[in-house]
Amino acid sequence: MAVLHQKLFSAADNLRSKMDASEYKNYLLGLIFYKYLSDQLLGKVVEVADESPEEFDTQEKQAELYKGLLADEDIRGDLVETLIDTLGYDIEPQYLFNELTAQAKQNIFQLNDLNKAFIDLSFKYVQFNGLFDDVDLKSKKLGSDDQQRNITITEVLKKLNDIDVVGHSGDVIGDAYEYLISQFASEAGKKAGEFYTPHEVSVMMARIAAIGQEDKKLFSVYDPTMGSGSLMLNIRNFINHPESMKYHGQELNTTTFNLAKMNLILHGVNDEDMRLRNGDTLNKDWPTDEPYTFDSVTMNPPYSAKWSPDDTFLDDSRFNRYGKLAPKSKADFAFLLHGLYHLKDSGTMAIVLPHGVLFRGAAEGVIRKKLLEDGSIDAVIGMPANLFFGTSIPTTVIILKKNRTTRDVLFIDASKEFIKGKNQNKLSQENIDKVVETYKKRENVEKYAHVASFEEIKENDFNLNIPRYVDTFEEEEPVDMVAIGASVQEIRKEKEKLESSLYEMISSMQFDEKNAEWMKGALEVFNRGK
Structure with missing residues (x-):
């Protein structure tokens, strides 16, 4: 590389x-x-x-x-x-x-x-x-x-x-793109997070999305905001029949759409195995013909983007069961619901979003409550800040499933476990492994993970803010006041010695009449201090 x-x-x-x-x-x-x-x-x-x-x-x-x-x-x-x-x-x-x-x-x-x-x-x-x-x-x-x-x-x-x-x-276009952005991204970096998911985050999402589906002879993946296509491509590294995988993706930006198509071709994906569209994911549903549901849905949509829904969207099959539409100023839940609509009953969806979706009220609160009542939210993973190009905000990866037999939610707080970088933070292999293994085990881990029951979430008014469920607070060690008092006494004694030494030094100095007034004032200051 x-x-x-x-x-x-x-x-x-x-x-x-x-x-x-x-x-x-x-x-x-x-x-x-x-x-x-x-x-x-x-x-x-x-x-x-x-x-x-x-x-x-x-x-x-x-x-x-x-x-x-x-x-x-x-x-x-x-x-x-x-x-x-x-x-x-x-x-x-x-x-x-x-x-x-x-x-x-x-x-x-x-x-x-x-x-x-x-x-x-x-x-x-x-x-x-x-x-x-x-x-x-x-x-x-x-x-x-x-x-x-x-x-x-x-x-x-x-x-x-x-x-x-x-x-x-590895991922030639992805490696090249990530390097170009990280090195020269004064302009391109402003929105780079919208069309390139850092490799480590992509791997983590792909591993989780593939769990339990590794042996499927035919595997389909869908990314409605596919960017460079790397999220879809990573899935094939974690299934047992990657040669029969089908790729479905949509991207609004034409330049980025072309980038994704190049990326898939570079990875040896045949034309008949990819179905890509250059279009607006939210404005009009796609795909609407078979297949329109997929084994895995992976997404890293633009965060809190504006969109233009009108009342007819309340009749749209993607949104009509949730009572409200995502606000025009924040399309986060519109992207999430679009992806969930296209997920198979046996599939897994992973989406990256800003933390606001976990606790904001109004229409978003209504949608979130319905998702929780349906048991669609499987896990909420808090990610470190400054992982994505062009934004330093911490993000959350939400895992969704259909037809779950329980309505509990696994919370993982991975926000403090990362490798600090000069421009961008990164996840180590150990960081990724810990998240994936914790997801698989679905158990409480002190200061890291908590399985919250539906009743617990309901008591929190369906607020999914991670600190409500995972307490990462570290108690400070008790303060030894006796030791501090002794230390203060030592400092005071040392101060007195220094002042006395300085006083003697100034007193013994030779000076002419021109400086006599200044010396007199200095000595008076010392005397007052004592």
């Missing part, structure tokens, strides 16, 4: 002075994604040709092999067909990332060739439509004219070329 970060930092140097982080991350991530597609294709060519990876160990050799095979009319058709069947796309040799980089190294690269590469891929294959729209190669921010823009992208290509995106372990 260090190499990835180093290369990104270096590539960003060519863009940082020209635009803010929210813009240049689009260029870097778009180019990394295209490089992944190109590099993956070359690796597949070596495999299809049944050649030795050791012999074809550089992209230059792989590209030459590809060109040679395509030049053979007897082989070309079958090769392209195989690439499309296995990868879902092909790329013309002149548009390969390493070919464009080779031109950049010789200073003969032309922006138009990269633009043609994007158009060719997007035009031929529907899954890539719009994915490169944010890599605006005509933007004047890259340079005032074509020559300057050419120079800028030339330098970026050369620096990104050495990143091993195919061999990178």
